[in-house]
Amino acid sequence: MVKVIVASDKFKGTLSGDEVAAAVRDGVLRVRGDAVVESVPVADGGEGTLGAAVGAGFELVPVTASGPTGEPVRSGYARRGEVAVVELADVSGLSRLPGGEPAPMTATSRGTGELVAAAIDSGCTRVILGIGGSACTDGGAGLVRALGARLVDAAGEEIAEGGAALTSAVSLDLTALREQLQGVEIVVACDVDNPLTGPTGAAATYGPQKGADPAQIEQLDTALTHWADLVAHATGRELRDSDGAGAAGGVGFAAMGVLGAELRPGIELVLELVGFHQRLSGVDLVVTGEGSLDEQTLHGKAVAGVAAAAKAVGIPVVAVCGANRLDSARLQQAGIGAAYALTDLEPDVRRCIADPVPLLRRLGELIAADLR
Template sequence: MKIIIAPDSFKGSLSARQLCEAIEIGIHNVEPDAEVISIPLADGGEGTVESLVMATGGQLHQTVVQNPLGNLVQAHFGVLDDGVTAVIEMAQASGLPLISAQDRNPLITTTYGTGQLIRHALDLGFRRFIVGIGGSATNDGGAGMLQALGVRLADSSGNELPRGGQALNRLARIDSSGMDPRVHESTFVIASDVTNPLCGPNGASAVFGPQKGATPFMVSVLDKALSRYADVIAQTTGTNIIDVPGAGAAGGMGAALLAFLGAQMCSGIQLVLEAVRFSEKIQGADLLITGEGKLDAQTLSGKTIAGVASLAKEHGVPVVALCGALELHPAELDQLGITAAFSILNRPATLLEAMRHAGTWTTQQTEQMIRLYRQIGVIR
């Protein structure tokens, strides 16, 4: 019996690696002799560095950067086994978990720390970058990152703007002449599965702003700010970024990377799946167990589970998904190629309680699932 475990994280409670461990315990409690291969995954957000470094036998580099509110935090970036490719995870420096719920304010949060991570990697000689841009607490269009790399954003009086998305409403000029020249010696690949444009009803502020603490009024302010930002980017670079798919990823970080760093957009989950040699490892498997915190409409748009299920289908391997919240209908699960999906919750619970017991409940739900599969003869 061969079972592949390939989940994303349960954000805020279990990393992808911890989720793999909880699922593996549940399998071996029922089938102690099962061959289990754990492949923790990510799609550009939290856990991307860990997944790629583990998959390639790379290394982590630690440093200190500013978090979204400007406080100093420990962060790391990864280096792949080729020794020349640095993997920057935006969530490490500008991620939502780095600030408490009551302090989340996308009007003022900044991506400055992500720029510091890039600069630190440049200092160490790296010139090839993969930048994972998920899980951010920011809505500043990547302006803070640009500021950390030497770009000057000024108002109509020539005064440099403070950090944060709201300040972009006063943006009049972008001066990139001071950008770290090593950026122009480098190549950047964006790992993201978000295709949202920068502005509008499907843009960064409207779709992702509320997750970062934005009220409806804040969403309106931030959307206008990013529209202004796009206008000045067009004046500065000749690039009309506002409607480019993916420009709205991570609060508009996609726009800055595309317009100023010459980045190439790449599917985050496909990049990770190739790095971990997923197609090779899934051959001959009897079952694949995946999962993420919530199965919803965003799952359908190309997140981790969609990528995993697509490859599993090619190899004829049934897929079961575990999650905290299940919001997809059976027809949508069929669309993804998922045989069945189960919430790990075993009773009514608050979000905090569910997060606290996520590991134990995942193990228990896995045990029940494997018992059922064994009883009906799917697993022998």
């Protein structure tokens, strides 16, 4: 008998980590009926983080919150005891833009703050916040306003949502927010090291992905600079140049500077949440995976984190993927013994995307055959 763990991230736009694992498991069992195959969905703090938590036994608590353009969306947080997991991508992410239309100047992180507030109101005292995949460049202003902060203009009125409106703010009041967060620990899953502003900041680096043109990027960077000044004045802390401040359009900055959050690598946090290290006892093989294995995979992504954890205790690792762009030497450096790609079976990428499950089952069969 062999014991196999399938710890896969999503195949973006195609399958969830759970669905990948189910297909691989079916394939393995066709060849090795005596195998014990367990699924441990993982994520790097972006899309799929909520699902990974639920797969690990957290309860999904549904919440209707503000989407990135203000429309209500059905989202939620995952809870186990006093610990909550919030996924920014699920409420304030690009996939939540109505019709897929970008809103670079007005998109807000308010919905993420509403989920955090709901978790705190329910009695959670530790919130794990995954901040990948945002649609906004508002410096996290929406997030903190949903938690009680007041950001007003010269007339004493609350400013509009979104990054562009930050230039009209003249003061930031954190009184209610501090009361709301008393006794609450916020930990952020973050895998980028960009500062808030400047040529490698939130607007310049990620603005184009969110639909911002060069003039809008410049405007947003100016607005974020003004926002950082207001936060520094209100808190006495200067964090705009800190690693990760530019994550998720500046949500990383607000989390550190206003919420007092700690930033940690996303896959490291998720592996802790799902109890991955404890589940490795007696395991003969770990199968990890994501849609594309490339150089980005090796820098803080879920596959690299899973491989490192298994390698540390001497368990071999293989990966499944849609396409593999890493040579064997790079795979070995990451602790991955072999990569099994859908495109090895079906060169037509469109077919791989349209119907990946039978191909993944076949990869599972190949993995099981190689176990003999």
